[in-house]
Amino acid sequence: MSKSIQYTYFPGCTIPFRLPHFELTMREVLKKLNVELVTDEAHSCCPEPTTFPGVDIEAWFTVGARNIAVSESYNRDTVALCSGCFHTLSVVKHTLHSDDAIRERVNKRLKKIGMQATGEVAVKNILHVLHEDIGLKRIAKEITNPLKGLSIASHYGCHLVRPIEATLMDDAENPRWMEDIISVVGAEPVDYKDKMACCGAPIGPSDEDKSFKITAKKLRKIADSGADAIVLICPTCYTQLEMQQKKALEYLDPDFNIPVLYLGEMLALAMGMKDVVIENSRRYHRVKIQPLLEKMEAGE
Amino acid sequence: MTSSRTSSDLAFREWILQQPEGFTLLRCYQCGRCTSACPVAAIDMSFNPRLFLEKLILADESLAEERLIWTCLTCEQCEVRCPEHVKIPEILVLAKVRGLVSGNTPQTALDRARAILSQGRTILVSEPMLKTREKMGLPDLGEPPTQQLIKILKDLGTAERVQSIESRYGGVGDE
Numbered sequence: 001m002s003k004s005i006q007y008t009y010f011p012g013c014t015i016p017f018r019l020p021h022f023e024l025t026m027r028e029v030l031k032k033l034n035v036e037l038v039t040d041e042a043h044s045c046c047p048e049p050t051t052f053p054g055v056d057i058e059a060w061f062t063v064g065a066r067n068i069a070v071s072e073s074y075n076r077d078t079v080a081l082c083s084g085c086f087h088t089l090s091v092v093k094h095t096l097h098s099d100d101a102i103r104e105r106v107n108k109r110l111k112k113i114g115m116q117a118t119g120e121v122a123v124k125n126i127l128h129v130l131h132e133d134i135g136l137k138r139i140a141k142e143i144t145n146p147l148k149g150l151s152i153a154s155h156y157g158c159h160l161v162r163p164i165e166a167t168l169m170d171d172a173e174n175p176r177w178m179e180d181i182i183s184v185v186g187a188e189p190v191d192y193k194d195k196m197a198c199c200g201a202p203i204g205p206s207d208e209d210k211s212f213k214i215t216a217k218k219l220r221k222i223a224d225s226g227a228d229a230i231v232l233i234c235p236t237c238y239t240q241l242e243m244q245q246k247k248a249l250e251y252l253d254p255d256f257n258i259p260v261l262y263l264g265e266m267l268a269l270a271m272g273m274k275d276v277v278i279e280n281s282r283r284y285h286r287v288k289i290q291p292l293l294e295k296m297e298a299g300e
Numbered sequence: 301m302t303s304s305r306t307s308s309d310l311a312f313r314e315w316i317l318q319q320p321e322g323f324t325l326l327r328c329y330q331c332g333r334c335t336s337a338c339p340v341a342a343i344d345m346s347f348n349p350r351l352f353l354e355k356l357i358l359a360d361e362s363l364a365e366e367r368l369i370w371t372c373l374t375c376e377q378c379e380v381r382c383p384e385h386v387k388i389p390e391i392l393v394l395a396k397v398r399g400l401v402s403g404n405t406p407q408t409a410l411d412r413a414r415a416i417l418s419q420g421r422t423i424l425v426s427e428p429m430l431k432t433r434e435k436m437g438l439p440d441l442g443e444p445p446t447q448q449l450i451k452i453l454k455d456l457g458t459a460e461r462v463q464s465i466e467s468r469y470g471g472v473g474d475e
Contacts, residue, residue, distance in 0.1 A: 011441055013422045017429050024436045041442030044420035044449060050374055051409035052416060054396030057319070059458040063416070066452060099320050109452040162376040172380045198339055198375035205408030206370035206469065213343050214373070 007129065008071055008078040009037035012085035013045055014235040021280040022235060025264035025273075026081055026126065032142045032271055033134050037079070042070045046080070046088035049159060050202040050236075064092035065106045069117040077122040079129050083234035086125040087159035087167070093119045094166035125160055126233060126263065127169070131177040136184050144272040146186025149299030150292065152266070153190045153227035154178035155218075155241065157234040158198050172196075178263070182231065185270035192225035194218075200248070201240035215240050215248035222258060229259045229292050231266050238262060245287055259289045269296065306361075313359040316394050325391055327384035328353045334378035334388055340371055347371060349378050349388055356391065364398035367469070370406055400461065403468040410467055417459045420444025 015022045027037060046064060053060040067089060071078040080086040096103045096119030107116045130139065156175050164172040173196055179189035200214030219241065222230055232238060240248070242260035249257065261269075265277045274293070281289050316322040334349040335341050341348060347368055355363045363369060369392050378388045399405065412422045421444055433440075453459065 016433065016438070016441055017421075017423055017425050020429070020433055020436055020438060023438055027438070039439055039441060042445055044444040044446075045416045045422050047416050048412065048422055051406070051412055053393045054370070055400060055405060055409055055413040055462060056456065056458045057393055057397050059417075059453050059456050062452055062456070063449060066448065095320055102320050109455065112451050112454075113448045158373070158375040158377075162380065172376075196377070198373045198377070200373070202373045202375075203340070203371045205406040206367065210340065210343060210371055214339055217339075217343075 004034045004036045005133070006036045006038050006076050007124070008074050008076055009039050010043055010046070010067070010071070010078050010080040010085055010089060011039060012080065012082040013048075014084070014239075015082050019235045019238060019262075019284060021284045022081060022238075022262050022264060024280070025262060025268045025276060028273055028276055029264050029267040029271060030129075033138060035129065035134065038076075040070055040074075043067050046082075046085040048084050049088045049091070050084065051205060060088070061092060061095070061102065062106050062109050064088050065096060065117045066110060066113075066115060068093050068096060068119065068121060068123075069110055069115040071123070072117060072121045077124055079124045079126065081126055081233075083125065083157050083160040084236055086123065089123045090125075090166045090168070091163070093121065093123045095119070125167070125169075127160070127177045127181075131180060136180055139181070139267075140184050142271045143185055145270055145274070145296070147266070147270050147296050147299070148186050149295055150187040150229065151190045151225075151227050152182045152187045152261075153192050153222045153225055153230050154182065154195070155199065155222075155230050155232040155237060156196060157232060157237040158196070160233055161196065178231065178233075181263070181267070185266060187266075190225045190227040192227065193221045197221070199234075199237040199240040201236045204240075211240075212244070212248045212251050215244070216252035219245065219249060219258060220252055223256055227258065228295060229261055229289075231261045231263055233263050243286055257287045259285070259287045259292050261289065261292075269293075309359045309361040312361040312364070312398055313356065315398075316356060316391060319394055321387040321390050322394060324385065324387045325353065325356055328357060328386050329384070330354060331383065333381045333383065334386075337377045337381040339375065339377060340373060344371070349392075352392060352395070353386065353388065356395070361398065364395045365402055365404055366399075367404060369395050369399070370404070370409075400465060403466055405465065405467055406469045407467040410462060410465060413458075413462045417449065417453070417462060418446065420446045420449055
């Protein structure tokens with residue numbers, strides 16, 4: 001077997017300590033693809049991009065730059081599975097690289113702990129790794145249980161994609177990389193209205209009502225497309241669209257629901273690792289995924 | 301309309317323009333595409349990004365006191381549609397920062413900030429969760445280097461400021 005490709009894994013807070021099945025399933029999927037995630041204890045909270053910058057943007061930037069400096073101590077790319085972490089790190093990296101004044105200002109602070117950041121390290125999300133680095137052809141080789149007969153809607157989430165000059169994604173309004181992966185696993189990618197619409201989660205702390213109204217609108221549009229499931233990447237979007245789905249739908253129509261899969265779960269199912277998904281489904285899924293599994297088996 | 305403009309207001313505008321991307325404010329010609337793109341504006345007419353930008357262009361600091369600015373999703377739909385690429389969500393973040401001293405910060409935002417500054421993480425890690433990770437065969441992630449965070453943030457006074465602030469919002473915590 002050829003030598004595995006290594007990435008520095010930026011863990012953040014929510015995935016490792018709230019939704020560890022994200023990390024578990026993606027690690028298993030990456031193992032099949034001969035990719036290894038290496039952790040470094042020196043990383044801290046990214047810090048999270050939806051409220052902390054509004055408390056102290058300079059502190060947000062400084063802590064983010066410290067994480068970038070940690071990543072720059074290795075000769076390999078960094079991947080963040082969490083979209084919030086990815087957003088913070090990619091924006092900080094981009095700004096360090098393009099704004100001399102802020103880079104100098106921040107490096108004065110980092111000097112106190114013997115660090116410095118240049119913004120040279122590559123910061124990636126899981127779509128960069130899967131779609132761009134590994135490639136669809138290589139992924140296709142590992143698909144043993146194609147998800148035939150399933151229609152799946154992609155929810156990218158805002159912070160994975162924007163701002164495009166920092167995230168280096170394919171398109172700010174109509175990204176397609178996740179649909180490509182849905183096709184590779186043998187399912188049907190479904191288009192729906194306002195695909196890039198926000199899940200609503202970021203304003204939960206200030207206005208829960210509005211937050212859930214936005215979530216409900218999103219779920220309605222996805223349901224109207226006839227999708228059997230939603231696949232997504234961001235743990236905050238997951239919390240909102242999956243864990244809080246019932247609460248959100250009380251604002252609209254409590255009589256429907258739609259299963260939600262993390263991208264790693266979808267890939268694990270298609271790569272013959274159903275058990276790792278099912279073992280954790282009771283604890284981390286409130287909307288039953290059983291109908292999906294049944295439909296998947298019927299399609300086989 | 302801005303008859304009560306003060307020197308503090310002007311200082312606020314100057315500060316925004318000096319921040320990374322803050323100068324993009326001056327590119328706004330009030331076309332309103334931001335508001336028509338905004339998913340919050342679609343359900344609440346009082347949330348109007350075009351108007352927020354107008355206030356800042358006219359150096360009206362009262363925006364920093366408005367609770368509404370904390371209902372920006374930071375989804376960047378406005379920025380994507382803006383013909384001048386004004387960094388609207390980032391400019392609103394600057395208004396939020398300015399509102400901190402008067403308590404215009406949701407309790408959850410303060411709680412998260414305190415957690416980040418004191419333990420290097422937004423959430424408290426429980427023993428059962430560490431056991432779950434172990435059972436899943438996931439690696440030990442250790443303890444974040446909190447002392448280093450304290451050192452690099454010292455000249456900013458963030459920790460002191462965040463400790464001394466009381467939110468004007470009701471206490472809706474994360475969990």
